[in-house]
Amino acid sequence: MADIAISTNKLTKRFGDFVATNEITFDVQQGEIFGFLGANGAGKTTAMRMLCGLSVPSSGEATIAGYDIYKQTEEIKKHIGYMSQKFSLYEDLNVIENIRFFGGIYGLSGKEIKEKSNTLINQLGLQHEAKKLVGSLPLGWKQKLAFSVAILHEPKIVFLDEPTGGVDPVTRRQFWDLIYAAADRGITIFVTTHYMDEAEYCNRISMMVDGVIKALDTPRNLKKQFSAASMDEVFFELARGAQRKAD
Amino acid sequence: MGDVVLTNISKTYNDGKTVAVDDVSFSVNKGELFGLIGPDGAGKTSIFRILTTLLIPDGGTASVSGSDVVKDYKTIRRNIGYMPGKFSLYQDLTVEENLNFFATLFDTSIAANYDLVKEIYVQLEPFKKRRAAKLSGGMKQKLALCCALIHKPEVLFLDEPTTGVDAVSRKEFWEMLYRLKEQGITILVSTPYMDEATLCERIALIQGGKIMSIDTPDNIIGQYPKKMFAVRAEKMSTLLKELREYDPIESCFAFGEYHHVTFKAENGNNAEALNTYLNQKGYEQVHVKQTSATIEDCFIRQMNE
Numbered sequence: 341m342a343d344i345a346i347s348t349n350k351l352t353k354r355f356g357d358f359v360a361t362n363e364i365t366f367d368v369q370q371g372e373i374f375g376f377l378g379a380n381g382a383g384k385t386t387a388m389r390m391l392c393g394l395s396v397p398s399s400g401e402a403t404i405a406g407y408d409i410y411k412q413t414e415e416i417k418k419h420i421g422y423m424s425q426k427f428s429l430y431e432d433l434n435v436i437e438n439i440r441f442f443g444g445i446y447g448l449s450g451k452e453i454k455e456k457s458n459t460l461i462n463q464l465g466l467q468h469e470a471k472k473l474v475g476s477l478p479l480g481w482k483q484k485l486a487f488s489v490a491i492l493h494e495p496k497i498v499f500l501d502e503p504t505g506g507v508d509p510v511t512r513r514q515f516w517d518l519i520y521a522a523a524d525r526g527i528t529i530f531v532t533t534h535y536m537d538e539a540e541y542c543n544r545i546s547m548m549v550d551g552v553i554k555a556l557d558t559p560r561n562l563k564k565q566f567s568a569a570s571m572d573e574v575f576f577e578l579a580r581g582a583q584r585k586a587d
Numbered sequence: 588m589g590d591v592v593l594t595n596i597s598k599t600y601n602d603g604k605t606v607a608v609d610d611v612s613f614s615v616n617k618g619e620l621f622g623l624i625g626p627d628g629a630g631k632t633s634i635f636r637i638l639t640t641l642l643i644p645d646g647g648t649a650s651v652s653g654s655d656v657v658k659d660y661k662t663i664r665r666n667i668g669y670m671p672g673k674f675s676l677y678q679d680l681t682v683e684e685n686l687n688f689f690a691t692l693f694d695t696s697i698a699a700n701y702d703l704v705k706e707i708y709v710q711l712e713p714f715k716k717r718r719a720a721k722l723s724g725g726m727k728q729k730l731a732l733c734c735a736l737i738h739k740p741e742v743l744f745l746d747e748p749t750t751g752v753d754a755v756s757r758k759e760f761w762e763m764l765y766r767l768k769e770q771g772i773t774i775l776v777s778t779p780y781m782d783e784a785t786l787c788e789r790i791a792l793i794q795g796g797k798i799m800s801i802d803t804p805d806n807i808i809g810q811y812p813k814k815m816f817a818v819r820a821e822k823m824s825t826l827l828k829e830l831r832e833y834d835p836i837e838s839c840f841a842f843g844e845y846h847h848v849t850f851k852a853e854n855g856n857n858a859e860a861l862n863t864y865l866n867q868k869g870y871e872q873v874h875v876k877q878t879s880a881t882i883e884d885c886f887i888r889q890m891n892e
Contacts, residue, residue, distance in 0.1 A: 379753040380724050425751075479627040505751060506779045508626030508794065509883050510890055513841055520824045534753055535780075537843035541823075559844070571843070572754060579755045 344403075345370045345497050345528035346391060351400035351409075353386050360386040362551035363400060368544075370496070373519065373529040375539050378548030379579040384532055385501070387548070391530070392499055393417050405496035418447075421490035421498035425505045428486035431475030435466055438474055439489060446493035460488050480511030487518055491527055498522065500531040504538065516541055539571040547578045554578050589614030590742060590773045591621075591638060596647035598633050607633040609796035610647070615775055615789075620768045622787030623777040624882070630796040631777040632672060635746045638775070639669045652741050665693065668735035672747040674727050676734060678720035682711050685719055686733055693738030703770065704733045707763055725756045732763065743767065745776040749783065761786050781883035792886050799889040804882055811880035811888065813837065814853055817845035818861065820870040829868065835860070840887060847884055 346368040353361040361383040368374045378384045389395040391404055393413030402409040405419040429438045436457055443453035461470050464484055474482060483503055491498050500519075504512045516538065523529050531542065539545055539559060546556040555562055555578060559571055568574045591614060598608040608630045615621040623631050636642035638651055640660035648655065654662040676685045686708070690697050701708075707729050714722065719730060728748060735743060745764075749757045761783065768774055776787070784790045785804045792799040792807070800807055820826050827846055830839040837851045850857045858875045865873045 379755055380751075502751070506627035506747075508629075508890065509781060509887050510840075511626075516841060534751070534757075536754060537841075540843040541841065575754050576758075579753065582755070 343370045344368070345372070346374075346402070346404055346530065348391075348402040349400055351387070351390060351402050352398050353383075353390060353395065354398040359551050361390070361397075364548075364551075364553050366546060366553060366556055368497075368528060368530065370528055371523055371526045372544065373523050373531065373542045375542030375545040376530060376532045376548070377539060377545055377575065378532075379582050382548040382579075382582065383551040384548055388499060388501060388530075388532070392420060392422055418493075419496045421493070421495040422501075423483075423486045423490040423498070423503055424501035425483075425503060429474045429482060429489065432473060434473050435461065435470050435477075435485065438485070439492065442489045443492055448493060456492055460485075460492075464488060478511075480507045480515070483507055484511070484515055484518060487515065487522075491522055494525075495527065497528040497530060500529065502532055502534065504533060504535060512538075536570065536572040536575060539575075545571070547575065549578055549582050590617040590619070591615040591649075591651050591775060593634070593638070593649045594647055596634070596637060596644050596649055598630075598637060598642065598644050606796050608637070608644070611793075611796070611798050612647075613791050613798060613801050615773060617773055618768065618771050620764060620774045620776070620786075620788045622784055622790040623775065623793055624779075624781060624784045624787075624790050624886070625777075625793035626779050628795075629793045631793060632746055633796075634793075635669070635671075635744050635775075635777065639667060639744055640664060665738075666741045668738070668740035668743045670731050670735045670743075670745045670748055672750065674731060676719050676727070676731055679718055681716050681718055682722070682730055683715040685730060686737060689734040690737045695738050697737065700737055700739050703739055703767075704736050706766060707736075708733050725752065728752065728756075728760065736767070740772065742773040742775065745774065747777050747779065749778055749780065757783070781881070781886055784882040790882075792882075792889060794886075794890055800885075807882065807885050808880055811885055813849040813880075814857075815878050815880045815884060816848045816850075816858055816861075816875055817842070817878040818848050818865075818873075818875050819845045820865060820873045822870070826865075826870060829865070829870075833861070833864065838888070838891075840884075842881070842883070845878070847878070847880075 344367050349365050350363040351361060352363050364387060376384055390397050390409060393416035397409060404416045407415040433441060439457045439460060440453055443456060461467060469477060487503060504515055519529055544558050545562060546553050562574050566574045566577045568577060594612050596608055596611045599606050625631055637644050637649060637656060640656050640663050643657060650656065651663045652666055656663060680688060686697055711726060711729055749760055764774060789803050791801045827841055830836055830846060830848060835850050837849045839846055839848045862873055862875045
């Protein structure tokens, strides 16, 4: 089981009568790029919060990097990275300070942080921006930096919640280059997106509708299964029957 | 004469250090559905705020329905509808109270202009006693659109109405815009989603505060200077690197299922030569075909120029 990064079995979250996530069962392999898609309100965020150890499930089981989702949430947090479109870095700290801050949180030594900072700044070509406040950087740079910071501690899995929303088309592609490089190093990528071309870059895709996983396969097989020319069409086919229009 | 006209508009922040809008000129015709297409930070919101009289430009002039954005701001405010990118209705008022509030501000009533919002509002009516804060994202967006429409504006400004919205809801939203356009309302809409560009009559591609091109989506695509090829094979990520190192190739970007490729020198057998090359390199299931450029291809090319 060493090569399974995420394993869930009938994972469920209820809020009163409302079943946000309804018995979802799936496995993600170590090093896989897994696209977690669904309409607004399908239950993606709820599921992701459970997988990150931030929300206790109502029922079902799951292990993340081999750790139990009920009993070992602190271990889970140490072995995952997380970034979202909304908040990932401190805007009023500069680039170096953000790296140092998150490195410290992840328990890296001073020496490791220094080495990582240098490598990362060179890789991203941020030499001239190292002392600039993150708030003053263009969104695309921020997001590339945020991703690199989220994998600073070489986590087993990184969760990316709409990382490329609003990012320009060139930077969006550079962002995916970073994702591929991380996956090549064996980091599992769990990503949500509203860009259907990005769905094509994933090894496998799950489609969530009304709290349930309606389909899960490689992009190619999904297109075959729904006789669709593009992932856009697959998404429409599955999501247009959705009853829930919540967010 | 356009309905919305900008002439050499510029705007800077931080004492001139940050240039948000850089000498922008364009005009939107009456009844047109015009799209401002560009990523975060391109200057779209600054342009919207100038046109809606919420921000004074540093230089240039702009008018909406013939009124100047600085001198005649009061007239403009009565005649436009504005949906900001950030949800700006009253969270602690109900759906009905919000709509009533905005109708009253403009000396009208929900009943007087019900026709215009009816189609959208019927979807909200089951929740009319619910506070705006408790609505889902899609519902909030619909309510915001109703509130921007309730005084029957001549021009509607929609700043990134579909950002963060899923593909199905985005499609529904555009269908609503078409119906509004049929009623003669001029619509200026911005979006970071390049695929939405083709839904507009005319578009301006904007990046770094500058307009890169303005035309119909078809014309912009038609002016793409190179033949576009789509390439796929097993192992798409290594293929991307391989293609970028292949000398005859001018540009190569990932585009979903395929990589989009242009060649430095265009001759009849580019595709065939590439196919042979990739087969020799050991790639399996190689597929090379000519395709048409998309707005996103055009945007990338103009960004790099």
